[in-house]
């Protein structure tokens with residue numbers, strides 16, 4: 001187990017600087033997820049930790065040891081790749097043993113480690129098969145097994161589940177979380193899938209455009225997103241952003257929508273002027289009459305346990321509502337909308353949540 005520190009690191013590809021002065025501390029034993037859209041720098045950061053990309057400036061500390069110039073094989077980390085990267089001509093056992101033999105480990109110790117990994121991953125039956133005789137999920141297990149036998153200070157996972165079908169992805173996700181509970185080793189896991197991030201992470205590092213937008217527990221990034229980007233990226237369906245004018249009247253903050261309707265804001269929401277009010281779809285109610293405003297229903301999606309209703313307000317602002325169960329609302333109807341603004345967020349034109357802007 002080791003903590004991992006990125007200390008003011010920068011990285012360029014050719015003349016283009018992609019990572020600029022980024023700092024992050026991963027605590028020992030933590031399950032950290034790098035989450036962000038395609039091109040946000042997740043893989044580059046992970047590969048810099050693994051030693052597969054150089055670090056141009058700054059320091060990388062693994063378990064307190066300065067590692068930015070240490071060869072990948074000497075960093076005591078094990079990486080699991082999206083495409084498994086197994087040797088096709090070797091059996092499962094040989095795949096797991098190969099790296100250990102290469103460093104001259106005694107055969108007794110190798111046997112102990114392979115048996116232990118096979119037990120943890122329940123793959124004793126597969127040890128004599130070749131990768132071509134395994135399913136995608138089993139291959140992924142072998143790739144994880146090959147990392148486990150190294151007994152590394154940290155595991156680095158690069159989108160390890162993206163080649164698996166939906167059901168297997170969910171199962172493997174749970175198994176990985178269990179594995180982490182059992183062995184407690186530091187894990188850094190790259191994904192663009194927010195469900196994987198929310199379900200597995202101790203903390204999520206949200207990346208956008210190769211910069212850190214926010215670091216926090218799944219609940220922190222969900223309930224207190226630091227920026228409009230985080231608010232829109234985490235949560236499905238995505239958070240609504242309603243353009244409002246916020247004024248303070250007699251100690252009460254009031255948000256006025258463009259159609260003139262006014263919403264009273266709770267006391268802990270600060271802000272003034274032209275802002276975006278972020279409201280989660282589950283906090284938008286659809287009512288026949290007496291709503292805070294009205295809109296026209298465009299599309300209704302019935303998902304069985306819940307219904308998602310896409311509405312457009314008079315000024316063209318799209319609003320998504322999510323209701324439990326089966327809603328009777330139909331496309332084309334004009335409906336009333338209510339907004340539960342407990343837990344809503346205000347964002348400025350700079351994209352920062354207002355409490356963040358105030359804190360800076």
Ligand SMILES: Nc1ncnc2c1ncn2[C@@H]1O[C@H](COP(=O)(O)OP(=O)(O)OP(=O)(O)O)[C@@H](O)[C@H]1O
Nearest residue numbers: 013018036037038039040041042043044045192210
């Ligand atoms: N070898 C390279 N040469 C030039 N630019 C690169 C190279 N690798 C990555 N980049 C650039 O660095 C940025 C970050 O890419 P990176 O692959 O780390 O993103 P990512 O979040 O992992 O994306 P994805 O989810 O698509 O894998 C992108 O702008 C990408 O174009």
